[in-house]
Amino acid sequence: MNQIVEGGWITVIGITVVFAILTILAIVMYAIGAFERGMTGKRKEPERTGEVEGVKPPETETEEIPPRDLAIITASILAYLAKKAEVVRPLPFRRKVSDAWRLYGLQSGMDEVENFNYEIRKW
Known part of the structure; x- marks a missing residue:
């Protein structure tokens, strides 16, 4: 018990x-x-919001895409992705290895056992 405590x-x-x-x-x-x-x-410097004292950032002009054009672009992308997904890909095909060698090995093993038993009976 003393060894466990130690x-x-x-x-x-x-x-x-x-x-x-x-x-x-x-x-x-x-x-x-x-x-x-x-x-x-x-x-670490404090993050800047982009405005410096007295200087305004230049305003950039952004073109808004009309909703109709946006819907057409989105539909065409989705149609492309759906068409790409339905392409049938060939599955890898592996031929089954012939059972001839396995069966030959089993048969030769059985022949050896039969010959051994036959040799024992001869004595």
Whole structure:
């Protein structure tokens, strides 16, 4: 019983040491990353909305597609995809291996057994 308790304590201490070392390594890696970001000057900058003080972004003209044309384009794409999906693809066809060799092996094995039994009866 004493050996089981001792083994349990060794297991608990071992797991604690492993997780303590992993925690220390994680903290060191985070500190090195923060130090590197500080040295190179790469800091997270706030996102810009696209407007700078006093300057407006140029307005781009976008063409709107009429609903009728959009419906025609969508229908043609769907028809193309449906036609492409219905193309019959040939399935790979494998010929069945001839059973002649397997049957010959079985027959020769049976012949050997029969000959063996015949030879025993001769004695």
